[in-house]
Amino acid sequence: xxxxxxxxxxxxxxxxxxxxxxxxxxxxxxxxxxxxxxxxxxxxxxxxxxxxxxxxxxxxxxxxxxxxxxxxxxxxxxxxxxxxxxxxxxxxxxxxxxxxxxxxxxxxxxxxxxxxxxxxxxxxxxxxxxxxxxxxxxxxxxxxxxxxxxxxxxxxxxxxxxxxxxxxxxxxxxxxxxxxxxxxxxxxxxxxxxxxxxxxxxxxxxxxxxxxxxxxxxxxxxxxxxxxxxxxxxxxxxxxxxxxxxxxxxxxxxxxxxxxxxxxxxxxxxxxxxxxxxxxx
Numbered sequence: 001x002x003x004x005x006x007x008x009x010x011x012x013x014x015x016x017x018x019x020x021x022x023x024x025x026x027x028x029x030x031x032x033x034x035x036x037x038x039x040x041x042x043x044x045x046x047x048x049x050x051x052x053x054x055x056x057x058x059x060x061x062x063x064x065x066x067x068x069x070x071x072x073x074x075x076x077x078x079x080x081x082x083x084x085x086x087x088x089x090x091x092x093x094x095x096x097x098x099x100x101x102x103x104x105x106x107x108x109x110x111x112x113x114x115x116x117x118x119x120x121x122x123x124x125x126x127x128x129x130x131x132x133x134x135x136x137x138x139x140x141x142x143x144x145x146x147x148x149x150x151x152x153x154x155x156x157x158x159x160x161x162x163x164x165x166x167x168x169x170x171x172x173x174x175x176x177x178x179x180x181x182x183x184x185x186x187x188x189x190x191x192x193x194x195x196x197x198x199x200x201x202x203x204x205x206x207x208x209x210x211x212x213x214x215x216x217x218x219x220x221x222x223x224x225x226x227x228x229x230x231x232x233x234x235x236x237x238x239x240x241x242x243x244x245x246x247x248x249x250x251x252x253x254x255x256x257x258x259x260x261x262x263x264x265x266x267x268x269x270x271x272x273x274x275x276x277x278x279x280x281x
Contacts, residue, residue, distance in 0.1 A: 015079040016050035026066045036065040089234035102150035112222040119169045120218045125151040171207040181278040188272035203258030
């Protein structure tokens with residue numbers, strides 16, 4: 001299925017109208033449909049009024065209960081897929097202000113409990129030193145002091161005892177010389193410190209041995225309800241359960257190849273020492 005970015009996340013009203021029309025044409029009530037699909041009448045009503053975006057499996061159950069024809073079912077499933085997918089491009093985020101993006105992330109972190117970060121090529125803001133944060137937005141024109149402050153403020157969530165975090169970083173993400181040598185040494189020392197927080201599990205995937213699959217994107221999974229996938233020009237926000245589960249499963253596979261705990265801290269300390277020696281020459 002090919003998505004047009006401008007249509008992603010905008011199909012909820014179209015889907016709601018189509019689902020409502022299908023039920024009425026079948027001569028069924030919301031109560032009947034809810035019982036048939038093991039859903040409440042309120043949930044059916046919210047779907048048909050566009051207040052709730054249904055997962056694909058919900059749509060499939062409703063289509064089956066109402067006896068939708070194959071062509072109509074395919075069209076509705078396509079709408080449901082688009083309604084569960086959102087595209088956020090970097091240019092729009094910059095026009096609105098990166099500090100506003102930080103507010104959105106803070107709200108998402110506040111409403112989530114379990115976090116999984118797969119970091120392919122860079123260190124995320126929650127793990128970054130102030131110098132690394134500043135460098136990450138150095139190409140954005142204007143005064144970025146508010147954005148830097150908000151990024152650093154968000155790091156407080158790592159100490160929330162009600163939440164748990166797992167960070168997986170490739171060796172490339174850790175060792176890419178994004179800062180001068182001393183700055184990189186301090187950044188790696190900071191990763192060691194963060195890895196000791198009680199609700200944080202930090203692992204590194206070393207570039208050695210045989211790894212028979214190739215990750216393509218940085219991604220984050222929030223609980224079982226949402227995954228964000230980074231690209232070079234923006235991010236996809238996926239809400240369908242099967243998409244989220246697919247990224248959770250990928251995360252588990254990569255996690256099996258990572259080193260954690262003291263072994264991870266030993267690697268990080270060794271790489272930090274290498275950066276320190278580079279500084280001395």
